[in-house]
Amino acid sequence: MTDVIPQTDPLALDRQVCFALSIASRSVLAIYRPLLQPLGLTHPQYLAMLALWEHERLSVKELGELLQLDPGTMSPLLKRLEAIGYVTRRRDVNDERVLVVSLTQRGRALRAEAEKIPPAIVEALGMGLDELQHLHATLTRVIGAARGAAAR
Amino acid sequence: MTDVIPQTDPLALDRQVCFALSIASRSVLAIYRPLLQPLGLTHPQYLAMLALWEHERLSVKELGELLQLDPGTMSPLLKRLEAIGYVTRRRDVNDERVLVVSLTQRGRALRAEAEKIPPAIVEALGMGLDELQHLHATLTRVIGAARGAAAR
DNA sequence: TCCTAATCGTTGGTGTGCAAACTAAATGTA
DNA sequence: TACATTTAGTTTGCACACCAACGATTAGGA
Structure with a gap:
């Protein structure tokens, strides 16, 4: 419970998944x-x-x-x-x-x-391999969902 | 267990987190x-x-x-x-x-x-709110890790 | 066979992203 | 006060990323 004031605004910048996705992508790049x-x-x-x-x-x-x-x-x-x-x-x-x-x-x-690059990245990120695999799985689901939405 | 042949190549395209991250970002955009x-x-x-x-x-x-x-x-x-x-x-x-x-x-x-946009996105993606919150949390951790790596 | 339609890649235009060089303004120090 | 340094934005150059229009080639149908 870090937020004393409940974040109810659906337009709050730090709640946007698209925002986190963009920044995460750019940061990793x-x-x-x-x-x-x-x-x-x-x-x-x-x-x-x-x-x-x-x-x-x-x-x-x-x-x-x-x-x-x-x-x-x-x-x-x-x-x-x-x-x-x-x-x-x-x-x-x-x-x-x-x-x-x-x-x-x-x-x-x-x-x-x-x-040499993949191990260097894992090393730099300092995240566990299991965590990265989990992230990968989650992202794969998002990609599937997004592509499904685009097809509709 | 979808893979019969174990994916051991660390350079396999579909194993790269950066790849999944780029595509996920672009797909959602x-x-x-x-x-x-x-x-x-x-x-x-x-x-x-x-x-x-x-x-x-x-x-x-x-x-x-x-x-x-x-x-x-x-x-x-x-x-x-x-x-x-x-x-x-x-x-x-x-x-x-x-x-x-x-x-x-x-x-x-x-x-x-x-x-009107955030609900339209959630609707289009067809992912649960809890799932999206979880994704957001994971991405936030990645951003933190990447920023930490950049500072080093 | 001839002609239309589909396929494949290129080109041009717009809008990011990032890096480096630059200008103007403010700050700190001798 | 005078000058070097720092700070805030702008500009330029390059490389995507997407869209629409286009040209060349192939495939399909009358």
């Missing part, structure tokens, strides 16, 4: 930033690399679906990854509409560096 | 968007209005601290709110460095419209 900088990656670029380390080659559309990002967001992002030299972008031979993104040798090699 | 559009507000602008409905008048610095946003982000955002006609921006008479942001009549009146 801020921890990644210095760790990703040596790799030359931003956080969305890092997520794209994670997807490629898992799948080796993906179309822009598939990557966008995995990361839940617009093609208009993916397109320039992938061009930057290509400019750095971590991926190649080539039209599919069987369907000239689709652009296949593949890892370069340098992109594949980067994985070894990236493996 | 997507629910706000159509609700805020009639008010002519983006989500960050909505958060600024929440702060002003609570405090009536705030300096740019104070607003930035409340919303955890850069002055470089606040500055153009507040100009847009002024252009719409919801706030005024005036230099403080006692200290010409600080810019005081205050609500206009229209800005104050908007609150009545905004009151």
Whole structure:
């Protein structure tokens, strides 16, 4: 009972879940930033690399679906990854509409560096693994609920 | 036990908390968007209005601290709110460095419209209030942990 | 086969977020 | 009082994130 005065205002800033969600997301990204900088990656670029380390080659559309990002967001992002030299972008031979993104040798090699990041984050956050797993589960439920709402 | 094959790869995309956090944040914001559009507000602008409905008048610095946003982000955002006609921006008479942001009549009146939003969100998400409160508490812990890490 | 519709990615516009350089104003100190 | 320092906002540059319009390609149907 930290609040003597009951918070009844549904518009109180510190009661908004969306507000907590934005800040939490930005705060956690801020921890990644210095760790990703040596790799030359931003956080969305890092997520794209994670997807490629898992799948080796993906179309822009598939990557966008995995990361839940617009093609208009993916397109320039992938061009930057290509400019750095971590991926190649080539039209599919069987369907000239689709652009296949593949890892370069340098992109594949980067994985070894990236493996240091998750433990560094956990260490920096100072939260237990069980707690983080629980958070992950909760967030997954929110994502499901939000996507359900969007579909309606 | 949905996973037959144990997920041991710490770089698996769907195990990253940062990934879940980004997507959850964006997914929830997507629910706000159509609700805020009639008010002519983006989500960050909505958060600024929440702060002003609570405090009536705030300096740019104070607003930035409340919303955890850069002055470089606040500055153009507040100009847009002024252009719409919801706030005024005036230099403080006692200290010409600080810019005081205050609500206009229209800005104050908007609150009545905004009151419909939180229940609409809860309804759309279809999650229980207790569940949302629990999420809020968890996010608050993450924010604290992340801010602690940043300070180190 | 020809034509319409659907698919895939790109481009341009707007609005954040963050960092760094900059201006104006106030503060503290010699 | 004069000057260096600090503080508050603005501006610029870059990278998302989303939307709408567009061009190229493919698939489907008359």
